[in-house]
Structure formats: C-alpha cells, structure tokens
C-alpha cells in the first residue's frame with residue numbers, strides 16, 4: 001500500500017520538493033489519522049503555518065515521505081493527538097505558537113508558552129498574552145505516593161527542564177516532563193531571514209547537532225531551489241557529520257558510565273571526544289563546526305592538514321576504543337546498572353516512530369542516512385545496528401557500534417573525496433518554493449521544512465528534533481525503575497532540550 | 503581495567519600548560535568586587551552553571567573543562583550541584599523569558615560574595631537570538647554580570663583564560679599564608 005493510499009486529497013503543491021505535499025480536507029485528515037492509528041504509517045512531524053497545519057508522514061520502512069496540509073477553518077483542526085498520542089505535544093506547541101486549536105484533544109494545556117511572553121501566539125494571530133495559570137501536572141493517585149519535583153535548574157551542567165516524579169518509596173510510578181524553558185523563538189527569527197542568516201540559526205537550534213541541523217536546513221533549501229551541490233561539498237558535509245557523531249557518541253558513552261559511577265570510562269572517552277573536536281577545528285576552523293555548511297555548499301574547504309588530522313584520529317580510535325569496549329563489557333558493576341534499566345518496549349518505539357539509538361535499541365532499524373537516504377551516503381557502505389532489548393545497555397551498544405560505522409564511513413569519504421569547488425551559486429529570486437529534508441543527527445532524525453519567498457528569504461521554516469518523539473519514551477522507560485536510576489536513563493537518551501524547545 | 507589504569511600511569515599526563523589569564527577579562531574585573539569579598543573566598547572557587555536558554559553548545563565546552571586536557575580542578579575550580587554552594591554563577595544563553603525566574607532564583611540562592619560570569623555571545627546581548635519575543639537578550643538584563651567570556655561557543659581555553667583572570671582577581675591581596 002502506497003503512503004497516501006486511502007487519503008483523499010484535493011490538490012498537490014507542485015513547488016514542494018523532493019517529496020509530495022498535498023492539500024486534504026477534514027475527511028482526508030481523518031483518513032490519515034486512521035492509518036496512523038492502524039500503524040500503517042508513521043508520524044514524522046506536525047506543524048503550523050498561516051491558518052494551515054501540515055503533517056509529515058512516512059511509510060514504516062522510512063523510504064516514502066509525504067506532507068498533507070489542512071486549512072484550519074475557524075482556527076481549528078481535528079486533533080491527531082486524540083487518537084495518536086505522539087502528536088499531542090506537537091499540537092500543544094501549534095496551539096501556543098499559532099493559536100490553531102486541535103479540536104477534540106484530551107490535553108489542552110500549554111506547552112512551550114509558559115505565559116511569560118509579551119504576546120500570545122507569536123507566529124500566528126498574536127494577541128494579548130495568556131493569563132498565567134498554574135501548570136496542571138497529570139494526577140497520580142494511590143496510597144503512599146509522593147511527588148518529587150526536579151528542575152528546571154539541575155545539579156549538573158545540563159539543559160533546563162522540569163521533571164515531576166510520582167514515586168512509591170524508591171520506585172517511580174509516573175514521570176511527567178515539562179519543557180519549553182529554553183524556547184528562544186527560533187522559527188519566528190527565521191521568518192524573513194536570508195538563507196545564510198537562517199543557516200546560522202539552524203546551527204544553533206541544538207549546538208551538539210550543529211552540523212546535522214545545518215545539513216538538514218540546507219538540504220531542504222537546496223531541494224526547494226533544485227540546486228546541484230558540488231560533489232566535494234557533499235562529501236565534506238558527510239565528513240563533518242560523522243565527526244560530530246563520533247564526538248557526541250564518545251562523550252555520551254562516557255557520561256552514561258559516569259552516571260553509573262564509573263568515572264574511568266568517562267575520563268577515557270572524554271579524551272577521544274576532545275580529539276574529535278580538535279580535529280574538527282583543524283579541518284574546518286571550529287570545534288563544533290558551526291557555520292560550516294551553507295546553502296549551496298560549504299563556507300570553508302577542508303584545511304590542508306585536515307586529511308592527516310582525520311587519519312591520525314582514526315588511528316587513535318582504532319588503538320584506544322576496542323580496549324574501552326572491553327572495559328565496558330567486562331565491568332560487572334557497570335553492567336549491573338545498565339542491563340535491564342530503563343526499558344523502552346519495541347511497540348512504543350514503533351508507535352512514536354522513535355529515531356536514533358533510542359529506536360534502534362528497541363528494534364526499529366531506521367536511519368535517515370539509509371532511508372530515505374541522501375547523498376553521499378547512498379554511495380557509501382555502512383550498517384545500521386539494531387537491538388531488541390531497549391534498555392540502557394542496548395542504547396550504549398548501539399552507540400558503540402555506530403562509532404565503528406562512522407570510522408568506516410570516514411575512511412570511505414576520505415578515499416573517495418572528490419576535488420573541485422565547494423559552493424554553488426544560488427539564484428537571488430524566483431517563484432516561491434518549498435523543500436523538506438530529513439537528516440540523521442547523532443541522536444536521530446532532524447526534519448526541516450522550508451518555504452522560500454520570491455526574494456529567496458525564509459517565509460516559514462520548521463525544524464523538528466528527534467527528541468519530540470523520544471522525550472515521551474523517557475517517561476515510559478523510567479516507570480517501575482528507582483528514582484536514583486533516572487540520571488542514568490535520561491543520559492542514555494540524551495534528548496535535546498534546546499532542539500525540542502527551540 | 504587494570505591495563506587501562508596502568509597505561510594511564512605510564513603514558514604521562516595529557517594536561518595542557520596553564521594559559522595566561524585573559525587581559526581584557528582582568529580589566530573588566532578590576533572594578534567588580536571589593537577587597538573584603540576577595541579575602542573571604544581564597545584561592546578556590548565553586549562554580550554553578552546555569553543554562554538560561556543556550557543552544558547547548560556553550561555547555562559542551564564548559565563540560566570539556568573537566569576533561570584530561572584542561573582539568574579545571576587543578577586550578578581550584580569545582581563545579582557544584584547547588585547555587586547555595588557556589589561562589590560563581592556561570593550563565594549561558596540569551597536568557598529566555600521562560601528561564602528568567604529560575605535564573606533569578608539561582609542568583610538569589612547563591613551566598614554573597616559571588617560573581618556572575620556570562621559565557622558566550624548569547625549571554626552578552628542575546629547573540630543571534632536578540633530581538634526575539636521569547637528572549638530578554640543577555641544575562642545583565644536580569645542579574646549583574648562581572649565578567650563576559652566571548653565566543654560562540656568560547657573554546658575551553660578561552661573559558662579557562664577568563665576564569666583564571668577571575669581567580670587571580672579573587673586571590674589578589676590575599677595574605678601569603
């Protein structure tokens with residue numbers, strides 16, 4: 001069954017690339033929800049626009065993608081979240097930002113809007129700020145239950161968010177997160193921005209995924225404008241993306257072990273992470289490789305000593321990492337903490353369409369580099385490691401295996417690196433155009449959707465972090481675990497706050 | 503594990519030489535804290551990091567200060583879990599309106615004397631996020647700032663230079679005992 005089968009639509013938007021966007025009526029919208037509920041298709045994104053809501057859908061294998069759009073008559077649209085839970089927070093965000101209400105939603109609490117802004121619905125109809133009302137956490141009832149409130153400011157050097165635990169003694173009965181603290185209004189700042197300016201903002205949506213975000217943003221723009229990017233830039237983008245993935249995986253593998261009080265691993269992987277960042281700086285002039293990827297290509301070519309620096313890094317990883325894998329595998333006290341802790345059931349991962357190591361550790365073998373796939377990964381060989389257990393240990397192992405894959409990918413990229421230009425010219429005007437892209441960041445797929453105006457400025461840009469579909473799973477994973485294991489569980493997800501709140 | 507530990511011992515440290523404290527930072531600090539406050543703090547500073555809306559890039563580099571290359575604890579800096587234990591608040595981000603209250607509370611919870619260090623371009627004036635409906639545009643919009651460390655994000659070396667300037671300033675005029 002094809003992706004849009006059984007979803008009647010009135011027209012297709014021809015300026016939307018590379019995947020179709022079709023306009024549906026309320027009936028088509030409902031049919032799409034039916035298919036989501038039946039698990040025949042997966043929700044990729046749901047976002048607002050001027051009096052319109054868009055929903056991105058994918059087939060379960062991830063290789064077919066489409067966007068359906070519904071005009072919101074009277075400022076409402078039929079709630080997807082009422083029948084398909086993964087849409088709920090996205091709908092709350094649409095309500096906050098646009099004032100478009102999901103009719104029939106069981107959860108009409110604000111999400112990103114903490115009633116601290118000077119206006120309501122900043123991306124939509126505007127208006128006076130909403131009256132501040134105390135946030136209603138979901139109730140937990142039962143004998144001996146108590147609540148523990150944590151955040152937004154946490155004990156470590158991490159991003160702010162609030163967690164509300166209902167616990168029975170040590171055991172967590174329910175966890176509910178509250179996010180939005182780092183909402184910066186990035187999508188509003190994007191509107192009207194130049195392409196290069198918007199690329200700089202995209203980079204800073206989640207600093208740990210600066211490369212992946214700019215990669216996704218420019219891919220959407222280049223699809224919209226049908227630009228051919230020079231081959232060298234295509235390969236160097238992938239080099240940057242894999243360096244970013246390596247750095248994050250090293251840092252997080254160590255940090256997870258550190259949360260299980262195994263500091264030795266943290267110290268050792270910290271060295272490898274630092275090496276990655278230094279090589280990134282040698283290669284591209286910035287440790288996090290911000291502002292490297294621009295629409296049309298790259299801002300800078302690989303530095304002359306970049307090739308040697310990367311080769312040296314790979315050699316060090318080859319030398320040091322197997323020993324660390326062994327250390328992880330053979331330390332019983334560490335395994336005791338990670339095995340069986342924080343389990344995400346495969347059914348939940350499938351329901352939420354969870355990407356990244358969260359999905360892959362729970363039997364969902366998707367990776368945007370493979371499906372839908374994009375250049376240059378189509379020409380490179382790599383595996384997508386998958387496990388079924390879904391616990392902290394499985395998430396660690398997925399990341400270990402992905403380190404090995406990234407090393408292999410970088411070897412291929414260096415061997416095949418084409419010579420030539422690194423940036424294509426962009427047209428300065430033209431018909432309005434729309435583009436969509438899905439790029440695999442280290443934590444999962446980043447979706448970017450853009451609409452460009454005639455002057456090649458951003459009319460509307462939506463960025464969807466993988467965390468939107470992973471945060472709810474943190475809440476499911478901790479249930480029945482002890483509160484003391486929460487930092488460990490949470491770190492094994494390492495969801496982005498900034499990427500989610502944006 | 504034994505092998506890993508043994509290798510770490512024989513390999514020799516990776517730790518970098520101490521960078522010079524940042525001149526500009528020293529100048530900015532010169533007028534910020536009085537003598538009495540300095541003498542009470544001594545040569546060890548407890549740092550509480552507060553993310554007030556950062557993109558998390560600054561946090562990554564602050565984290566790096568703890569790795570084997572920068573090893574910030576050798577200078578007497580410690581990251582602490584509560585603002586109540588802190589001498590220094592290290593604040594990142596353009597200060598989102600949703601974080602204003604939490605930042606204020608963290609500041610008020612830190613005992614006097616204290617310093618506030620604003621880290622990154624965002625924390626200075628909002629950076630790329632200046633002008634957003636959701637941001638206040640810099641830490642000094644909410645609490646008094648003693649020192650700015652520029653960069654987007656500042657590298658660990660830049661962070662160290664700024665913090666060393668702070669330490670030198672805090673330790674100045676201490677009795678030599």
Ligand code: SF4
Pocket residue numbers: 204207555556557558559560594595596621622623624625629653654655656
């Ligand atoms: S200064 Fe740069 S790296 Fe730091 S929080 Fe702001 S945008 Fe992110």
